Amino acid sequence: MDSYKGSCHCKKVTFSFTSSNILEEVYKCNCTLCVKKSIIMKSIPKSAFILESSPELLREYIWNKKIAKHYFCKECGVYTHHVRRRDPEQISVNLMCVDDIFIPENTVINLIDGASHD
Template sequence: MGAIETHRGGCHCGNVRFEVETDLARVVECNCSHCSRKGFLLTFVTADRFSLLQGEESLANYRFNRRVADHLFCKQCGVESFWRSVKPDGTKMAIVNVRCLDDVPPGSFTVTLVDGKSR
């Protein structure tokens, strides 16, 4: 762990496919109402480290709360494999569901608990 590697991933049906560069040094499990319901394990990268390879047209958008995040899920299979957001300073981010990466088995990384519920 620690080295930045390129991982591929996507939704369940295969319509949505992406590539992400991340070191998986900090995989986040958040207890907010949204993340806990979906069971996300997340890695946060700047948008330039994320490429959607296919499936833009398959994505539907769910927005809630402050509506700064585009929670994109596949219209076919319902899986939210990543979302897009913008930090207060304007930095574009991609937030990737580590559970949707092809080559990253559960237990191969350390999970950091984040208290998103209280924010």
């Protein structure tokens, strides 16, 4: 297990998590929301994620089936993570918000077909 830290753009929202093989099973999703965010995500168990900053600094966005909960910084608007719809016991982290992470060209990025979920 490796430890990671991450933040939004203005650094008011900060989080940490542990993960092994951080660049394995990373994904993009083609649902209407993820297409607009255009980010690469990594799912981890909820228990591995720690929100370091106050929850007050986050804005929550819930839509469609109202299961997934998407979190954004209230100040800079950057999406940091969400509670997954297909498994609410998992958190998907915006890999682009993780400190000191380099995603090589040849990283396999899975495409999740969120657009076809009912």
